[in-house]
Amino acid sequence: MASEITDPYGRPWPREDVLANVGRGWHKLVSQLIDDLFEMGWNGELHQIKEKFGGLRFYIGGGSDEIHERIWVAENASFKICERCGEPGRATHEGWIRTLCEAHEVSERVRDFVQQEAHRKGPGVSSGDSHDPDAVVP
Numbered sequence: 553m554a555s556e557i558t559d560p561y562g563r564p565w566p567r568e569d570v571l572a573n574v575g576r577g578w579h580k581l582v583s584q585l586i587d588d589l590f591e592m593g594w595n596g597e598l599h600q601i602k603e604k605f606g607g608l609r610f611y612i613g614g615g616s617d618e619i620h621e622r623i624w625v626a627e628n629a630s631f632k633i634c635e636r637c638g639e640p641g642r643a644t645h646e647g648w649i650r651t652l653c654e655a656h657e658v659s660e661r662v663r664d665f666v667q668q669e670a671h672r673k674g675p676g677v678s679s680g681d682s683h684d685p686d687a688v689v690p
């Protein structure tokens with residue numbers, strides 16, 4: 553049974569490098585997925601792993617229906633897990649879609665707001681957020 557991940561050219565792809573393609577908050581989800589896939593007979597061929605529209609995308613070379621279903625379950629689960637810390641989260645729809653917990657949603661929205669304001673220098677747009685972004689980032 554395979555237990556090593558490889559790229560489409562058959563070259564070894566260390567698990568920590570695979571995980572580095574997504575936020576730290578999803579590492580447990582993806583690692584569990586990889587373990588389960590190997591148990592189901594996956595040959596380890598991985599084409600791409602990334603975040604897209606707030607969700608995990610995990611593209612493999614090939615596998616059984618069971619394997620593809622297991623990937624689908626993980627991809628769906630990712631929409632409810634904060635990419636940054638792994639706490640329960642939800643997809644945010646302001647600007648770039650990300651899946652974040654409440655604390656990270658607030659901190660990133662404040663950061664975006666501050667960046668936009670610095671850019672614009674126009675009359676302030678009240679967003680109701682006046683926290684120091686550093687105060688909520690762990």
Ligand SMILES: [Zn+2]
Pocket residue numbers: 634635636637638639652653654655656
């Ligand atoms: Zn978070």
